[in-house]
Amino acid sequence: MKTLLLATFALSLFAPDAPALPEAHFKVVVNADNPVNELEAEQIGRLFLRQDTRWRNGTAAEPVDQSARATIRSDFSTKIHRKPVSGIQRYWQKQIFSGRGTPPPVSESDDAVLSFVRSRPGAIGYVSADAEVGDGVKIVAVSP
Amino acid sequence: MKTSIVRCWTAGALLTLAAAPGSTQGLENVAVHGFGGWAFAETDDNSYLIGNAEGAYDNAAFALNVTARPTENLSIIGQFELQQRAEFPDLETVLDYGFAEWKFADTLRLRAGRVKHPFGLYGETFNVGTLRPFYLLPQSIYGPERYTARSVDGGALTGNLAWGEGWSVRYDLYGGRISGRLRISGIGVPEEEPLQHGLQEIPWGFDDVVGLRANLSTPLTGLSVGGSFYRGVATGFFSVGETEKVVGVHVEYDLEPWQVRAEWASIFDDPIVRFDTYYVEVAYKVWKGLQLAVRWDSWSGDIKLPPELLPPFVYDIQDSEDWGLAVNYWLDPGFVIKLNYHMVEGNRFASAPVPDDQLTNGFEKDTSMLVLGAQFSF
Numbered sequence: 001m002k003t004l005l006l007a008t009f010a011l012s013l014f015a016p017d018a019p020a021l022p023e024a025h026f027k028v029v030v031n032a033d034n035p036v037n038e039l040e041a042e043q044i045g046r047l048f049l050r051q052d053t054r055w056r057n058g059t060a061a062e063p064v065d066q067s068a069r070a071t072i073r074s075d076f077s078t079k080i081h082r083k084p085v086s087g088i089q090r091y092w093q094k095q096i097f098s099g100r101g102t103p104p105p106v107s108e109s110d111d112a113v114l115s116f117v118r119s120r121p122g123a124i125g126y127v128s129a130d131a132e133v134g135d136g137v138k139i140v141a142v143s144p
Numbered sequence: 145m146k147t148s149i150v151r152c153w154t155a156g157a158l159l160t161l162a163a164a165p166g167s168t169q170g171l172e173n174v175a176v177h178g179f180g181g182w183a184f185a186e187t188d189d190n191s192y193l194i195g196n197a198e199g200a201y202d203n204a205a206f207a208l209n210v211t212a213r214p215t216e217n218l219s220i221i222g223q224f225e226l227q228q229r230a231e232f233p234d235l236e237t238v239l240d241y242g243f244a245e246w247k248f249a250d251t252l253r254l255r256a257g258r259v260k261h262p263f264g265l266y267g268e269t270f271n272v273g274t275l276r277p278f279y280l281l282p283q284s285i286y287g288p289e290r291y292t293a294r295s296v297d298g299g300a301l302t303g304n305l306a307w308g309e310g311w312s313v314r315y316d317l318y319g320g321r322i323s324g325r326l327r328i329s330g331i332g333v334p335e336e337e338p339l340q341h342g343l344q345e346i347p348w349g350f351d352d353v354v355g356l357r358a359n360l361s362t363p364l365t366g367l368s369v370g371g372s373f374y375r376g377v378a379t380g381f382f383s384v385g386e387t388e389k390v391v392g393v394h395v396e397y398d399l400e401p402w403q404v405r406a407e408w409a410s411i412f413d414d415p416i417v418r419f420d421t422y423y424v425e426v427a428y429k430v431w432k433g434l435q436l437a438v439r440w441d442s443w444s445g446d447i448k449l450p451p452e453l454l455p456p457f458v459y460d461i462q463d464s465e466d467w468g469l470a471v472n473y474w475l476d477p478g479f480v481i482k483l484n485y486h487m488v489e490g491n492r493f494a495s496a497p498v499p500d501d502q503l504t505n506g507f508e509k510d511t512s513m514l515v516l517g518a519q520f521s522f
Contacts, residue, residue, distance in 0.1 A: 042308065051304045051312070053250055060216055082365040084400050089477040093179075093275055093521055098260050098268035099221040099241060100302075102175040102211050 024079045026072050026126045027139045029114065033121050034059070038141040045080045047124055049091065050101050059122040063104040064113055066126070072110075076126050080142075173213045180206035181273045183482075183517025190494040190511040192486070193280060193287075194229060197497050203517070204228045205271055207240065219245045225271065240270075241295045251303040258295045262302075262316035262357040263372045264407050265394045267292045273519025277403060277427035277437035277470050279482045280515070283493050284421035284443040284464070285409045288327030288345075291390055291421070296353065297321045310363030317356050322376065323349030327493070350376025350388070359394075366399030372409070388413045401429035403437075419445040425468075433474035441466040443492050463490035478522055484515040 028044060030036060035057060046052040048063045055061055066073045068085050077085045092103040107113045110127040117123040118136035133139060183203045185195030194203045207225035214220065222242040228235050243257030260268040266286050269275050285291055298320015306312040325345045355374025362368060372392040378384055392409030408422040421444075427437035445462040467487045474480045488494060488511040496508075 042310065046306065051250060051306065053247070086474075086477045087366075087398065087400055090275060090398070093272060093477070094269055096175075096177045096211070097179065097207075097209055097223065097272045097275075097521070098262075099209075099211070099223065099243065099245075102177075 024142070025075050025129050026079075027129055027131070027133075028124065028126050028142055029117050029133055029137050030124050030140055031117055031121045032136050032138045034124075034138070036140055037138075038143060040143050041080050044124070044142065048080070048104060049088075050095075050104070055122060062116075062120050062123045064116045064123060064125040065104045065106045066113065067106055067108050072126065072128055175211045177209045177211075177522060178207055179209075179272045179274065179519070179521035180204070181271075181279070181517055181519035183279050183515050185513055185515045185517075187511055187513045189508050190491070190496060192488060192494045192511045192513050193283065195513040195515065202228055207271065217247045219247070221245065227271075238294065249303070251305055253302050255300040255302065256298075258297050259300045259318065261293045261296050261322055262300070262318065262355070263292045263374070263390075264357075264392050264409065265396055265405055267357075267372070270294065272521055273482075273517075274478055274480055274521040277425060277435060277472060277482075278439060278468055279484050279517045279519065280486075282407070282423035282425065282439065282441040283466065284423050284441050285392065285407055287443075287493055288325065291392070291409055291411070293322040293324040293349075295322070296355075297323075298353070310361070310365075312361045313358055314361075315356070315358045318374075319354045321349060321351050322353050322374075323347065323379075326380070326382075346381050348378070348380035348382065350374075351379055352377050366402075367395075367397050369393075369395045378414075383414050383416055386413065386415055403427040416449060417445050417447050419443060427470070427472075429474075433472075433480075435470070435472040435474060437468075437470035437472065439466070439468040439470075441468065443490075445492070461491045464492035464494075465489045479518070479520045481518050482515065484517075486511075486513040486515070488513070 028039065034055065036055065043052070047061050048065065050063070053061055066076070068089065074085055077083060077088055081088055095101045095103075105116075107116055107125070110131040113125040113127050114131070114133060114137055117125045127133065181204070183194060184199060184201050185193070185203060186199035187195045187197050189197055191197070194200060205225060205227045207223060209223040210221070212220045223240040225238045225240055226235060227238065239258065241258045241260050243255050243259045245253050245255045247253045262268055264285060266276065266281055270281065270286065273279060281287070296318050298318065300316055300318035302314070302316045304312060304314050324347075326348045327345050353374055353376035355372070357370065357372040359368055359370035370393070372394075373390065375387060375389045378386050378388055389412040390409065391412070392407060394405070394407040397404040404426050406422070406424040408420070410420045411418065421442065423439060423441040425437060425439035427435055429435045443464040447462065465488070469485045471483045472480050489509060491509060491511075494511045
């Protein structure tokens with residue numbers, strides 16, 4: 001027990017600081033009917049990890065991810081989850097095989113993400129910083 | 145041997161196709177996943193877990209996991225596994241778990257049926273090789289011992305509580321019956337259980353189990369700590385009818401390139417034996433998918449019976465210390481090739497190549513094993 005406590009303390013000394021969010025190369029989008037205008041990175045992370053499954057108004061949250069090979073996925077994972085994509089994939093392996101849940105669906109492009117978000121009131125996704133989101137989708141501000 | 149492996153993998157492939165018409169993960173409310181692996185293992189003398197002195201190729205496993213969500217709050221989840229082990233050549237088919245879950249809220253979910261046994265870090269993901277650096281789990285806690293079972297037949301409450309700033313806890317409260325197979329080297333207690341390569345598999349279990357596990361995630365990304373506890377009335381061959389308690393604590397730091405884990409567990413109130421078990425494993429990705437790892441895994445038992453009641457060899461199998469070294473290459477988080485080397489002192493999990501030697505003359509106290517294998521998940 002004492003060894004474990006010492007190990008915990010020792011590990012904490014090497015833990016890296018959280019990366020700064022303002023340099024993100026993506027923007028987070030939700031359905032235009034969603035009353036949310038701003039979210040903390042941690043809240044977004046919990047939605048995508050399906051630890052929170054509802055919005056405050058009671059609507060079911062429906063995250064949509066991008067391909068594990070996409071650069072934007074890597075940026076999102078590092079900024080929001082503070083882990084590389086492989087770490088999140090390992091999280092989902094644990095969830096799946098312990099019977100706790102399955103990962104969000106994956107869309108292969110910004111357009112596919114926007115289409116998904118536009119069609120579902122509880123959807124949340126992320127697209128490239130320079131993507132045109134169009135009608136039915138709104139961008140939410142992300143705070144660290 | 146070759147036939148057995150082909151049979152295992154063929155059955156797995158057919159099950160995958162049968163369970164997933166159209167695509168493996170395509171249906172909106174049904175998800176199909178799986179995992180498996182194969183390994184060759186060779187020892188210097190004794191048989192040890194999946195290896196023997198001749199070199200064992202007969203180690204293969206495949207599991208299929210299906211999750212269905214008929215409604216937003218209801219999930220039906222099942223997982224079964226096909227397993228081929230060198231020392232027990234019959235192909236095993238095991239229902240890992242099958243249960244229904246009703247979500248009242250993210251903080252409270254009710255499960256009923258055969259649910260995974262929530263214990264420690266690996267208790268729910270026993271054979272998922274892509275979640276660990278070594279082909280084999282640390283045997284001290286997750287080996288053929290009376291701690292962790294595949295499942296709990298009964299019910300469970302589980303949920304996540306978050307306080308912000310990175311703090312959150314996941315809890316599991318469960319009750320019912322747990323059971324498993326205890327592998328014993330050479331004691332030969334129940335005559336009806338066949339001895340294979342000096343090993344016996346003996347059923348064990350606990351009735352009237354009540355247990356709890358809690359895992360605390362900290363603001364330090366990747367760092368979590370937790371504890372597990374359960375009590376129950378022993379069934380099977382040892383300490384039948386006794387109420388026993390099991391407790392464990394764990395810590396994990398999982399943030400690439402590092403993976404560090406440590407656990408300790410012990411059983412209390414067993415009138416025959418007390419054992420303490422712990423391990424520490426450290427893995428580091430040195431370059432792309434190349435990972436190096438080291439693990440120290442220790443089991444020590446203390447028999448409470450007077451020495452004159454037991455044959456001397458029983459005292460030879462009350463310790464095991466396993467130093468493991470690993471060189472792995474991850475082609476993807478879902479596919480890894482592993483080269484592991486184990487240096488084992490003590491024979492708790494080893495057995496003599498000739499069973500009679502074990503019962504009469506004892507056997508080598510040191511065992512080395514080389515494992516070359518691949519594990520995957522999807």
